[in-house]
Amino acid sequence: MKPELYILGSNSATPTRDRHPTAQILRIGSSKIMIDCGEGTQNQLLKYGLRHTGITHICISHLHGDHYFGLIGLLSSMSLSGRKDTLYLIGPPALNEIINLQITHGAISLNFSIDFIATNPNQPSFVTQTNLFSIESFPLKHRIHCTGFLIKELPKELHINLEAIQFYKVPISLLNDLKKGADFITENGETIANHLLTTPAHSSYSYAFCSDTIYDPEIVPYIKNVDLLYHEATFMKNLEERAQLYYHSTAEQAGKIAQQANVKKLIIGHFSSRYDNLEMLLKEAQEVFENTVLALEGNMITIGE
Amino acid sequence: MKPELYILGSNSATPTRDRHPTAQILRIGSSKIMIDCGEGTQNQLLKYGLRHTGITHICISHLHGDHYFGLIGLLSSMSLSGRKDTLYLIGPPALNEIINLQITHGAISLNFSIDFIATNPNQPSFVTQTNLFSIESFPLKHRIHCTGFLIKELPKELHINLEAIQFYKVPISLLNDLKKGADFITENGETIANHLLTTPAHSSYSYAFCSDTIYDPEIVPYIKNVDLLYHEATFMKNLEERAQLYYHSTAEQAGKIAQQANVKKLIIGHFSSRYDNLEMLLKEAQEVFENTVLALEGNMITIGE
Numbered sequence: 001m002k003p004e005l006y007i008l009g010s011n012s013a014t015p016t017r018d019r020h021p022t023a024q025i026l027r028i029g030s031s032k033i034m035i036d037c038g039e040g041t042q043n044q045l046l047k048y049g050l051r052h053t054g055i056t057h058i059c060i061s062h063l064h065g066d067h068y069f070g071l072i073g074l075l076s077s078m079s080l081s082g083r084k085d086t087l088y089l090i091g092p093p094a095l096n097e098i099i100n101l102q103i104t105h106g107a108i109s110l111n112f113s114i115d116f117i118a119t120n121p122n123q124p125s126f127v128t129q130t131n132l133f134s135i136e137s138f139p140l141k142h143r144i145h146c147t148g149f150l151i152k153e154l155p156k157e158l159h160i161n162l163e164a165i166q167f168y169k170v171p172i173s174l175l176n177d178l179k180k181g182a183d184f185i186t187e188n189g190e191t192i193a194n195h196l197l198t199t200p201a202h203s204s205y206s207y208a209f210c211s212d213t214i215y216d217p218e219i220v221p222y223i224k225n226v227d228l229l230y231h232e233a234t235f236m237k238n239l240e241e242r243a244q245l246y247y248h249s250t251a252e253q254a255g256k257i258a259q260q261a262n263v264k265k266l267i268i269g270h271f272s273s274r275y276d277n278l279e280m281l282l283k284e285a286q287e288v289f290e291n292t293v294l295a296l297e298g299n300m301i302t303i304g305e
Numbered sequence: 306m307k308p309e310l311y312i313l314g315s316n317s318a319t320p321t322r323d324r325h326p327t328a329q330i331l332r333i334g335s336s337k338i339m340i341d342c343g344e345g346t347q348n349q350l351l352k353y354g355l356r357h358t359g360i361t362h363i364c365i366s367h368l369h370g371d372h373y374f375g376l377i378g379l380l381s382s383m384s385l386s387g388r389k390d391t392l393y394l395i396g397p398p399a400l401n402e403i404i405n406l407q408i409t410h411g412a413i414s415l416n417f418s419i420d421f422i423a424t425n426p427n428q429p430s431f432v433t434q435t436n437l438f439s440i441e442s443f444p445l446k447h448r449i450h451c452t453g454f455l456i457k458e459l460p461k462e463l464h465i466n467l468e469a470i471q472f473y474k475v476p477i478s479l480l481n482d483l484k485k486g487a488d489f490i491t492e493n494g495e496t497i498a499n500h501l502l503t504t505p506a507h508s509s510y511s512y513a514f515c516s517d518t519i520y521d522p523e524i525v526p527y528i529k530n531v532d533l534l535y536h537e538a539t540f541m542k543n544l545e546e547r548a549q550l551y552y553h554s555t556a557e558q559a560g561k562i563a564q565q566a567n568v569k570k571l572i573i574g575h576f577s578s579r580y581d582n583l584e585m586l587l588k589e590a591q592e593v594f595e596n597t598v599l600a601l602e603g604n605m606i607t608i609g610e
Contacts (some may be wrong), residue, residue, distance in 0.1 A: 014382040017351045039378040041343045046322045063410045069378045073344040076370045077319040094410040101406060105368045106398040107449045144412045 003028045003153065003303040005228065008044040010269030010295035012212075012234050012248075013066055020044055020068035020297055022270060024230070025055070026207060028153060029132045034058040035149060035209050041070035048298055052078055057128070059135065060091030061211055062146035068095065072102050079110045084114045089126055090135065092145045093118040103211060121145040124222050129154075138222040140213040142247045148210040156196035168192050187300075205304040208263070211270050214244060215253035220261045228303045229263040230295065232270035233281055236244050241262050251281040256285075256286030269295030308333045308458065308510050308608040310533065313349040315574030315600035317539050317553075318371055325349055325602055327575060328372035329535070330360070330511060330560060333458060339363040339513050340377075340454060346375035347382050353603055357383055362433070362440065365396030366516055367451035373400065377407050384415045391418045391586075395432055395440065397450045398423040426450040429527050434459075443527040445518040447552045453518070456560045458509035469502045510609045513568070516575050519549060520558035528566045533608045535600065536562055538573035538586055556586040560593030569609075574600030 004027045009020030025045075032055045034041075045052055052074060062070045068091070078087070089095070096116045103110065118252055119255025124138040133154060137147040159178035165175070170184050170192075178184065184192040208223035211232040223229055233251035235243045243250050249257075251268055258266035266289050271278055278294050285292040293301065309332045314325030326343025330350075331414040339346075339358045350357055357379060365373045368503040373396070383392070394400070401421045408415065408432035422432055429443040438459060442452040462484035470480070475489050475497075483489065489497040513528035528534055548555050554562075556573055563571035571594050576583055583599050598606065 014385055015348050015351065020348075036471075039375065040348055043320050043325075043345055043348075046320065063407075065381045065407070065411055065413070066379055069381075070344065073370055073374045080319055092410070094406075098406055098410065099405075101403055102368075102370070105397070105403065105449075106370055127497070130370075139434075144410075 001029065002305065003207065005207065005230075005267075005301045005303060006048065006050060006297045007269070007295045007297050007301075008041055008048065008050075009038050009297050010271060011066070012232075012272050014273055016273050017039065019059060019271070020275070021069075022211060023070065024209070024295075025050060028151075030054065031056045031130065031132055032137070033151060036061055036067040036116065036211070036290035037069075037071040037074060038066045039069040039073075042074045053081075053083070053099075055087070056085070056130070057088040057090060057135065059068075059127075059137075059149050059209075060089075060095055061140070061148065061209070062142060063092055063094060063098075064144065064212070067211070071095075072099060075099065075114070076106075077109065079108065079112065083112045086195060087117050088115050088117060088128060090117045090137070090149075091119055092121070093149075098127065102224070119145075121147055121148045127258045136222075138219060140210060141216045142212045142214065144214060148208060148213070148219065148222070150206065150208045150226070152206040154171065155204055156201040158201045161197055162200055163185060164197045168197065170197065172199035203304060207303055210257070212248055214247040215249045215256070217257065217260060223257075223261045223263065225262050227264045228263070228301065229258050229261065230269060231257055231268045233285060234270050234272050236275075236281060236284055244267055251284035252288055255285040255292060258285075258289040258292070264291065265301075266292040267295050267301060268292060307332065307610065308512065310512065310535075310572070310606045311353065311355060312574070312600045312602050312604050312606075313346055313353065313355075314343050314602050315576060315579050316371070317537075317575045319578055320345065321578050324576070324578070326374075327516060328375065329514070329600075330355060331456060331458075335359065336361045336435065336437055338438075338440070338456060341366055341372040341436075341516070342376040343371045343378060344374040344378075347379045349468060349602065354571075355368060357386075358388070358484070361390070361435070362393040362395060362460065364432075364440065364442075364514075365394075365400055366445070366453065366514070367447060367449055368397055368399060368403075369449065369517070372516070373586050374443070375389060376400075380404065380415065380419070381411075381413060384413065384417065384508055388417045390421050393420050393422060393433060395422045395442070396424055397426070416448060424450075424452045426452055428532050443524060445515060445524065446521045447517045447519065453513060453515040453524065453527070454509065455513045455531070457511040459516070461506040463499070463503035463506045464536055466502055466504055473497050475502065512608055519552040520554045520561070522562065522565060525562065525566045528562075528568065530567050530569075532569045533572060533606065534563055534566065534568040535572045535574060537575035538590060539575050539577050541580075541586060541589055556589035557593055560590040560597060563590075563594040563597070569596065570606075571597040572606060573597060
């Protein structure tokens with residue numbers, strides 16, 4: 001199963017009647033990784049029938065409210081619904097302080113542990129890894145401490161060629177080694193190369209999340225060749241000066257970054273509330289990078305398609 | 306114009322698909338007083354076409370998330386939309402600490418001042434007053450520092466009887482004094498009693514807000530005879546023990562408090578998510594206190610009707 005990205009919100013700054021602030025769920029196998037969590041994210045989960053059970057990691061890019069004001073409410077609801085599993089919370093150091101202060105004064109006794117991992121705003125950093133994926137962060141140039149995230153599926157196991165293992169009489173106890181790439185040595189000492197015993201593994205896919213940021217080609221090395229790039233596109237290019245002033249990007253600039261990084265697909269979001277018609281932003285990005293889609297809430301993107 | 310109470314949310318603990326946590330707007334003349342501000346309140350304002358401009362005071366009863374997690378988002382949006390007017394924020398002392406921490410780490414520069422007034426959880430206290438209304442707080446027995454609020458319109462001005470002032474030749478410069486109740490003394494030194502020159506003022510109405518609280522008849526003196534009482538009714542009476550354990554009330558208990566306090570009308574809310582059908586809660590309260598209504602989001606109650 002390929003990773004799936006669910007868009008829960010993609011508006012900037014303030015919500016509108018039908019657009020919510022940034023929040024996404026990346027589903028990789030049985031794990032869900034939440035990326036940013038603007039106010040009302042738990043309502044958006046309910047609206048789109050996505051359960052918060054199974055969220056193993058929450059990554060917060062920065063402490064502007066439209067990226068994290070929904071977090072404390074989600075954590076409370078997770079606890080009230082009986083969550084026991086440790087949650088990995090990844091974000092700027094002050095996030096931990098804010099959440100703890102709210103927990104203390106609300107006398108909230110969480111039923112689960114939060115394993116907080118502080119992001120480093122100064123250099124690309126390994127964050128954490130499971131048996132399915134790794135998470136790295138990298139600096140984004142915004143008005144405050146802000147990082148992007150690079151989430152990569154780990155290499156998957158090779159598939160066993162059943163006919164071949166019968167032919168070469170490979171013991172079942174060795175199959176796990178074969179899946180990881182080992183050759184097979186017969187009783188006679190003959191080496192049977194792995195590629196004769198297996199078929200290629202499914203591809204592993206990668207996702208990079210860049211919100212919020214000024215147009216900054218320095219991030220290109222961190223996101224090179226990813227299968228899907230989310231890049232903010234707050235404004236259209238006629239407001240490029242405004243974008244620069246507030247450390248945001250235009251749709252055209254998002255397209256440029258996608259092009260320079262040679263990504264497979266671009267998804268743009270963090271739209272200014274001034275735009276009722278988002279198609280204009282899409283067209284602007286597509287003029288530079290054709291394989292672009294809009295981050296529309298309720299939409300799901302399969303990564304690798 | 307009589308005061309109007311707008312219900313933006315009345316669910317307890319966690320939101321459901323169609324029910325939001327506690328938030329209300331009390332409109333008195335040109336002022337709007339917000340009472341509690343659960344997550345998503347700014348979206349509820351948008352949904353019901355209520356603008357946040359004109360909110361002069363925000364009262365927060367306590368620091369359980371379903372009563373204040375929407376506050377920081379609303380404050381941010383107020384600032385982004387150019388608010389300049391001072392906002393009076395009323396709540397437990399730690400609320401100020403939490404809001405300031407979020408403002409600091411989000412590098413939010415609010416365009417307006419917040420005048421914070423800490424509530425006293427130990428005794429009934431005068432909070433603040435304008436030329437239209439006064440706000441008092443009183444202790445509620447809940448698991449953490451929690452207060453109710455009593456909001457009273459100030460006595461209104463008497464109406465001038467135009468025929469009478471012509472008859473008695475009252476100078477226009479004295480009309481404001483008459484509206485406040487002064488008698489008129491003629492050039493001959495004769496006293497004309499105020500009631501001959503004016504007709505009665507419109508009534509002044511009062512509203513009391515009690516959420517969250519265990520069943521506690523000690524609050525009755527604070528809310529005696531109010532025109533409208535909001536009282537939480539988290540559970541039905543078959544869960545009275547659970548209500549007591551968590552310092553909440555049943556619908557029947559809300560009715561009892563209304564009866565003991567001789568209020569004109571009762572509105573119940575803070576419904577547990579377990580109840581799909583709220584009519585059962587209404588019936589239970591009405592068996593004790595007939596003039597009861599449900600706090601349903603989107604509804605407006607005119608106080609004094």
